[in-house]
Amino acid sequence: MDLYEHQGKELFAKAGIPVAEGRIAFTVAEARAAAEELGGTVVVKSQVLVGGRGKAGGVKVVKNADEAEAAAQAILGLDIKGHITRRLLIECGVAIAKEYYVSVTFDRSAKMPLLMLTTMGGMDVEDVAANHPDMLARLHVDPALGYRGFHGVQLMAAAGIPLDERKAVGAMLAQLYGVFQSEDAMLVEVNPLVFLEDGTLLAADAKVTIDDNALYRHPDVEAMRDLAAMDPQEQAAREAHLAYVKLDGDVGILGNGAGLVMSTVDVIAQAGGRPANFLDVGGGASAEKITTALEIVLSNDMVTSVLFNIFGGITRCDEVAKGLLSALEKTEIRAPIVVRLDGTNAEEGRALLAEAARPEITVEKTMLEAAATAVRLAKEAS
Amino acid sequence: MAIIATKETRLVVQGITGHEGTFHALRNRDYGTKVVAGVTPGRAGQDVEGIPVYDSVADAVEHEGANTALVIVPPRFAAEAILEAAEAGVAQIICITEGIPAHDMLEVYHYIRPRGIHLLGPNCPGALSPGIANIGIIPAEIFKPGPIGLMSRSGTLTYQIGGELAAKGLGNSTIIGLGGDPVIGTSFIDALDLFQADDDTEYIVMVGEIGGNEEEKAAEVIAERITKPVVAYIAGFEAPPGKTMGHAGAIISGSAGTAAAKQEALEAKGVRVGTNPTETAQIMADLVGKH
Numbered sequence: 001m002d003l004y005e006h007q008g009k010e011l012f013a014k015a016g017i018p019v020a021e022g023r024i025a026f027t028v029a030e031a032r033a034a035a036e037e038l039g040g041t042v043v044v045k046s047q048v049l050v051g052g053r054g055k056a057g058g059v060k061v062v063k064n065a066d067e068a069e070a071a072a073q074a075i076l077g078l079d080i081k082g083h084i085t086r087r088l089l090i091e092c093g094v095a096i097a098k099e100y101y102v103s104v105t106f107d108r109s110a111k112m113p114l115l116m117l118t119t120m121g122g123m124d125v126e127d128v129a130a131n132h133p134d135m136l137a138r139l140h141v142d143p144a145l146g147y148r149g150f151h152g153v154q155l156m157a158a159a160g161i162p163l164d165e166r167k168a169v170g171a172m173l174a175q176l177y178g179v180f181q182s183e184d185a186m187l188v189e190v191n192p193l194v195f196l197e198d199g200t201l202l203a204a205d206a207k208v209t210i211d212d213n214a215l216y217r218h219p220d221v222e223a224m225r226d227l228a229a230m231d232p233q234e235q236a237a238r239e240a241h242l243a244y245v246k247l248d249g250d251v252g253i254l255g256n257g258a259g260l261v262m263s264t265v266d267v268i269a270q271a272g273g274r275p276a277n278f279l280d281v282g283g284g285a286s287a288e289k290i291t292t293a294l295e296i297v298l299s300n301d302m303v304t305s306v307l308f309n310i311f312g313g314i315t316r317c318d319e320v321a322k323g324l325l326s327a328l329e330k331t332e333i334r335a336p337i338v339v340r341l342d343g344t345n346a347e348e349g350r351a352l353l354a355e356a357a358r359p360e361i362t363v364e365k366t367m368l369e370a371a372a373t374a375v376r377l378a379k380e381a382s
Numbered sequence: 383m384a385i386i387a388t389k390e391t392r393l394v395v396q397g398i399t400g401h402e403g404t405f406h407a408l409r410n411r412d413y414g415t416k417v418v419a420g421v422t423p424g425r426a427g428q429d430v431e432g433i434p435v436y437d438s439v440a441d442a443v444e445h446e447g448a449n450t451a452l453v454i455v456p457p458r459f460a461a462e463a464i465l466e467a468a469e470a471g472v473a474q475i476i477c478i479t480e481g482i483p484a485h486d487m488l489e490v491y492h493y494i495r496p497r498g499i500h501l502l503g504p505n506c507p508g509a510l511s512p513g514i515a516n517i518g519i520i521p522a523e524i525f526k527p528g529p530i531g532l533m534s535r536s537g538t539l540t541y542q543i544g545g546e547l548a549a550k551g552l553g554n555s556t557i558i559g560l561g562g563d564p565v566i567g568t569s570f571i572d573a574l575d576l577f578q579a580d581d582d583t584e585y586i587v588m589v590g591e592i593g594g595n596e597e598e599k600a601a602e603v604i605a606e607r608i609t610k611p612v613v614a615y616i617a618g619f620e621a622p623p624g625k626t627m628g629h630a631g632a633i634i635s636g637s638a639g640t641a642a643a644k645q646e647a648l649e650a651k652g653v654r655v656g657t658n659p660t661e662t663a664q665i666m667a668d669l670v671g672k673h
Contacts, residue, residue: 106484108564108594108631111491126636143488184485213630214483216458243628247620258562258628259536259591262617266641267658269620278621280628311542313521314409343545344521367542368660 008206031072041093184214249274273375317349501567528553562629592618
């Protein structure tokens, strides 16, 4: 789960990491009130789950409440790489002297947390890594050992942090690692980490991702989820505990197992079609589950044909066929469905579908044939 | 001889009295796997259709000589279940559970690795050596014995490709599901080395997907020390960046972990990569025909 900047900063503040004072605003009036309350120069920042806000005009420094109001007017509703701004963070303006970059990431390749630090703050870290690799200090932390002072010393020396700044930066490193560990984060990134003109150190931004599998022990983080910003299909799928990802095509896809569904999405594209979504129905074959999954796929108006791709293992294909037939009784189907059943009891399953002779169903024997038919039907409908 | 699931396997099922645990323990036993014990704390002295239940894995090892553990317990208890099996002296642990926090798995990984304990999964379907033993939830009916070692990060995709191979008359030495999580105990490289050393395996199929760089690392190892022919398939070419595609580990982070990068890395080392499961099985069938 990706957190907004202001949510990441809430976790930082809880851990004692200094951040600028700020308020959340959902409307222009709230933005104005926040600017008045904070007083003086404030920064109006778009809260979206994507980088590049500054370049897109999503961050404005303003001198008073009137300007804050105008900035809020301009930024609310702003589309930043497909993410619409629905909330703002209004923060006290600060006098920045220096910008650094620091992060703790979950390095799945090394299977260790990875600390990264560079004095080239405010830039895209992938650019720093590609163009100035010598400037980016990297250090793995053995998870059994945890973060120790010497890690910080090594990292700061490698990054060329001036001696007089190391006490403050070292303390910040320990705190950020603490957040990474205690919050089950996959990423904790501060870009930029700033020294103010008066010498204080501040996390001026926060990019935090929490492991979805660990949310059960972080109900406070789970409560931060912005349901309003979620795609309606993704939200419905989430409530039904189904894995769904929206794509931008017209062939709806559902199947059992993440790998098989990913493969089905690829095969649709190879057949010249445009996949509308990824949906993993998972194991089992209850009519309720199939009904919900079909309803979610079909609630996307773009969808003009559906491919239902099942490889029966422990869940037998005849059970899946029964589940599908009873799902068709329960819900209205507005697009043709191509069904491919293979694996355990596939013959029996196909026989059940043939017997029912539902006009909206076309049965195909192989995954590739089914993909070709689903693509053809989608093209015919458009 | 096969790998992981063998004639020597003496299985203890952790979570045997749960619905899934009972179902799969009995299925595995019906297939011929020696299921010697189950563990559910507080249920010692009971049995599941003749399989004795113990309070701890240590007791199952002491009384029944269990050497392999199958973990089918809810995610919040699973990491501890793996550690319990490791502490009890079980050499092989297969974890089916999906949804274990990634930080918990870091701890588990670094505990078991230096001790030489072999973990398969988590979030995997298990291991099946057709005709010999089945550990986990793989539907054995689809597969038949043969010379091809099959390893995959995805369950149903493994069944799909195994099914396509079987339709061409080809069978498997062992099928192993590595698991769909970001931190898993057995990597492609570990599995490649196991298959390379296994007399029953003559060919290898690897099924990868987006996320991480284990396929890229495997490509290096294949070029370096794997002499058996390897054919690969990668899923997720159409996956958008930053989205988790069902498996916790199937996510493109920034520009890292794409299917295209994996295909390129494998092909650069001479590994043939099928564009879909059907073509992958066909490439393998052609290869077996030629040899």
